[in-house]
Amino acid sequence: DEEQQQVNDYLQELYSQASQIDGQQAPSINTEQLIGGLTRIQQTITSTSAENVVVLHDVLSNVINAGREKLGLLNFELIKLVCEMFSNVLSAKSLSEEFRQPISQLQLPLLKTALQQRELFSDREHPARQLINEMAHAGLGFDPARRGNDVVLAKVNSVVTEITTA
Numbered sequence: 001d002e003e004q005q006q007v008n009d010y011l012q013e014l015y016s017q018a019s020q021i022d023g024q025q026a027p028s029i030n031t032e033q034l035i036g037g038l039t040r041i042q043q044t045i046t047s048t049s050a051e052n053v054v055v056l057h058d059v060l061s062n063v064i065n066a067g068r069e070k071l072g073l074l075n076f077e078l079i080k081l082v083c084e085m086f087s088n089v090l091s092a093k094s095l096s097e098e099f100r101q102p103i104s105q106l107q108l109p110l111l112k113t114a115l116q117q118r119e120l121f122s123d124r125e126h127p128a129r130q131l132i133n134e135m136a137h138a139g140l141g142f143d144p145a146r147r148g149n150d151v152v153l154a155k156v157n158s159v160v161t162e163i164t165t166a
Contacts, residue, residue, distance in 0.1 A: 029070050035112050038063075042108045042164065060107065074118075081121060082111045089136050098153055099139025102160040106132065109163050131159070 029037075041059055060083050064076070071079070086107050090100055113128045114120045120129055135156055143149060 029072075029075075031075060031115050034063075034071065034075060035115055038108050038112050042112075045108075060111070075115060078114050078118070079111060082107065082114050085132075086110075089132065092136070092140070094141055095136060095139045096142035096144075098142055098144055099135065099156065102156050103132070103135050103139065105160050105164050106135075135159075 060079065063071070064079055064083065086104065089095065090104055095103075110120075110128055110132065117126070117128075120126050123129070138152055138156065142153070144153070
């Protein structure tokens with residue numbers, strides 16, 4: 001609950017940074033401000049618990065709800081695209097539960113990457129895109145009882161921790 005309140009406070013602070021031109025709200029949360037706000041939110045979400053999957057979903061929903069007016073059309077569309085991508089990956093019935101949590105933790109880092117490197121979605125060879133694809137592929141039909149699979153899951157969790165704490 002305290003983490004959720006901090007996240008909401010950061011979002012409000014970010015939205016209040018939007019400047020006004022002639023009394024009208026301008027699309028003025030620039031990419032740098034948006035990435036900074038997302039970084040602060042990412043640092044606030046300290047655990048990888050199931051509750052934080054909900055927090056991440058709420059954060060991204062709130063960012064989208066800020067709309068084009070505050071975010072600008074390109075950033076707005078990139079955020080929607082990242083949300084849609086993760087929604088598709090995480091809702092795949094064949095993706096094991098053990099992989100949903102770590103993959104979901106990559107939403108904010110991938111969003112920040114997409115905002116900085118616009119070619120993420122046009123370049124199939126982009127490293128961040130390949131990472132998500134490989135993790136999702138490893139989680140398809142994952143059986144924790146199968147020998148060697150614990151090593152795969154441990155590696156996925158290690159990579160996610162490294163990315164989310166960087």
